[in-house]
Amino acid sequence: MFYIIGLGLGDCKDITVKGLEIIKKCDRIYLEHYTSILTCGISELENFYQKKLIIADRDLVEQSADTILEGADIEDVALLVVGDPYGATTHTDLILRAKDKNIQFQIIHNASILNAVGCCGLQLYSFGETVSIPFWTENWKPDSFFNKILCNYQRNLHTLCLLDIKVKEPTLESLTRKKKEYMPPRFMSVAEASQQIVEIINKTICDITSNSLCIGLARVGSETQEIAACAISHMTEVDLGPPLHSLIIPSSVLHPLEEEYINQFKLS
Amino acid sequence: MFYIIGLGLGDCKDITVKGLEIIKKCDRIYLEHYTSILTCGISELENFYQKKLIIADRDLVEQSADTILEGADIEDVALLVVGDPYGATTHTDLILRAKDKNIQFQIIHNASILNAVGCCGLQLYSFGETVSIPFWTENWKPDSFFNKILCNYQRNLHTLCLLDIKVKEPTLESLTRKKKEYMPPRFMSVAEASQQIVEIINKTICDITSNSLCIGLARVGSETQEIAACAISHMTEVDLGPPLHSLIIPSSVLHPLEEEYINQFKLS
Missing domain, CATH: 3.30.950.10 (Tetrapyrrole methylase, C-terminal domain)
Incomplete structure (x- = not known):
């Protein structure tokens, strides 16, 4: 399953309970890190989740979407984004690619600006x-x-x-x-x-x-x-x-x- | 402290971690129940929070705001609303009343339509x-x-x-x-x-x-x-x-x- 999880706008505790539960079970977790930023750092997020994050910069999200989606048909992969998942067109594009590959996906909403x-x-x-x-x-x-x-x-x-x-x-x-x-x-x-x-x-x-x-x-x-x-x-x-x-x-x-x-x- | 906490749009797990932590410590918790609805019922929310909720209908929120704010200067009182706290003008009005009474307040955002x-x-x-x-x-x-x-x-x-x-x-x-x-x-x-x-x-x-x-x-x-x-x-x-x-x-x-x-x- 492929998840896009909104982190909200403030710090690590602005994620939803549902979002956090999903992160806990994921095999690979990307943090989108160029369309917006949180007020807390990456290590604070990693400590809170007790999980390692892979930084997804512009190049990775826009040009290597296949890398992110790889194996998401058999594993659980999440992309974490600041605000709400539908705030950027690149995320919509990722969902369409997941559909093309017959990968199931779920969106976890959150507050955005x-x-x-x-x-x-x-x-x-x-x-x-x-x-x-x-x-x-x-x-x-x-x-x-x-x-x-x-x-x-x-x-x-x-x-x-x-x-x-x-x-x-x-x-x-x-x-x-x-x-x-x-x-x-x-x-x-x-x-x-x-x-x-x-x-x-x-x-x-x-x-x-x-x-x-x-x-x-x-x-x-x-x-x-x-x-x-x-x-x-x-x-x-x-x-x-x-x-x-x-x-x-x-x-x-x-x-x-x-x-x-x-x-x-x-x-x- | 007076809190207005957004519940998001889906079920009980769409609350943020921060919002849930606040609910756990609150002395009185109102659930606003007329501008929008969740897909889960009140008893499901109460079970999930392990807390009793007071239903805040239109009359209570619009005409008895003082009842909701009573004691919020010394106790922790929360109003839970579906979606985001700023989705309805009555909530803005409540915040102004809290300020008038020198009651501190905090807003916990969430996804809205x-x-x-x-x-x-x-x-x-x-x-x-x-x-x-x-x-x-x-x-x-x-x-x-x-x-x-x-x-x-x-x-x-x-x-x-x-x-x-x-x-x-x-x-x-x-x-x-x-x-x-x-x-x-x-x-x-x-x-x-x-x-x-x-x-x-x-x-x-x-x-x-x-x-x-x-x-x-x-x-x-x-x-x-x-x-x-x-x-x-x-x-x-x-x-x-x-x-x-x-x-x-x-x-x-x-x-x-x-x-x-x-x-x-x-x-x-």
């Missing part, structure tokens, strides 16, 4: 399309995500912005070589995301200005979770500490309960 | 605003939800439709009496939801027709989960068994991986 973001007090049913904000380079500054934020805003919907993660990204120079070299991991902060948004706002005439409210979230679902609400221009200087961060551009019209809840996070 | 819906293979980041479809009566047929589905559709976004639940709803006749009488619980099926949608489509000229694809989901996250994909007109006759059901109106343009994944659920 898509629902845990409710911790800021905005109603989950008032969110529009989720957007991803990519790291800009000097010559590559894609801004199509901002148009989606605007569309949501004009329909009185909040936007959750997922911020870029670069883990085990090959350096540009090494792409043509046989031996890949990797850049140090980078996680976009709410300040960096806001800086890019302000840059877009400065050359656009639209309903969202740099004075518009935004909400920064860090390490949602963990014990060190932090939330701050302020103007987008102010957020460019806010430090919410270690990753992962997310940013919300709320609708201009808030429900009174949302307003009251967010007040507790407002920076002066 | 908002992310578990990824099990149908549609990409979670391609969903627009979530809508709720209410039970119609002979004289009350609100259809504003359909406009939101259309807006999503025109932006190439999928729509998750949450289907109405009526648990412990007072009868109209008993509202003016001292002693409330309650209607039997009702859970909208994908067939009923589709019937209402077809009725709206029949008097509207729009991009969505009764031949458009929809996806019905039942008991998502449980072992008896069922998914079916077919035309909306066909879904009016599909029986996916016991509650809870949800319905998706996908975007007209699907990603090849979405298309491939959904094919396995297509009814002939």
